[in-house]
Structure formats: structure tokens, C-alpha cells
Amino acid sequence: MSYATESDLRQRFGSDEIDLVSGRDPGGAGAAIARAISDAAAEIDAYLEARYALPLPTVPPVLARIACDIARYRLWAERAPDEVRMRYEDARRFLEALAKGAVRLGLPEAMQPDAPTAMAAARTGDAPVFSRNSTGSY
Numbered sequence: 001m002s003y004a005t006e007s008d009l010r011q012r013f014g015s016d017e018i019d020l021v022s023g024r025d026p027g028g029a030g031a032a033i034a035r036a037i038s039d040a041a042a043e044i045d046a047y048l049e050a051r052y053a054l055p056l057p058t059v060p061p062v063l064a065r066i067a068c069d070i071a072r073y074r075l076w077a078e079r080a081p082d083e084v085r086m087r088y089e090d091a092r093r094f095l096e097a098l099a100k101g102a103v104r105l106g107l108p109e110a111m112q113p114d115a116p117t118a119m120a121a122a123r124t125g126d127a128p129v130f131s132r133n134s135t136g137s138y
Helices: 006-013 015-022 029-048 061-079 082-100
Strands: none
Touching (some): 006 015, 015 029, 029 061
């Protein structure tokens, strides 16, 4: 599932920046942008699958923003300025909190398997032949 589009990236960060960082890719700008968006979606899904049934019925705006931050970081690769790196780290912290249940998206959570119930010991049949009282001190 895609949480952001190329248009979202351009609206948030400007076409000049997106063209600059995606144009360095030997596969072309379009391929670089598509790969960054796909990588961002895969990263988000890895966190969401712990708590939500995927694909989500709708894309919450917070996930669109986070997808853009992650895709932007992926486009910059190892040349990412501090602001881009910090926004990526903030997105990762948010996703970690989401996976732990500290924050919610307002969507129904996935059905979690029921915890196994404790098994109680049960005794059936006749009363025992020997007991502490019947054997004495033997």
C-alpha cells in the first residue's frame, strides 16, 4: 500500500529539492522517486503489521506525512542534511510508538490471537488406595 505519492513529496518539499535529489539516480528521477516511496511504504508496513490489519482502509494524514519524510530521507541517501535526518528519526520514533500501542491511528486494530488460558489440573476416577493417613509411617 502506498501512503504517499510523488505529488505529495513535491507539495511538501518543493519540486526543486525533489528534482535535485532524484536526478542523481542512474535509473532516472521517476524510478528513484517510485523506489523511495515504495521503501517508505514497506518500512511503515513493518511497524503497522504488529497492530493493524493491512492494507489499511484509508491512509491517515499522519502516515502520509511520515511516508513523505521517509521517502525524502531515502532520496537524499547518505547525503541527507541534518533536518532531513532528524525528520526521518522522528518518523521512526513515531512508528515505534505506534507499534507498541503508545499512539493510535484511530483505526480498528487487527484481531490479536487470544492469549492461551492457564490449564488447571483435574482429577477423575476412584479415590486413591494409598494416602498419607493409610500408610502410616511406612
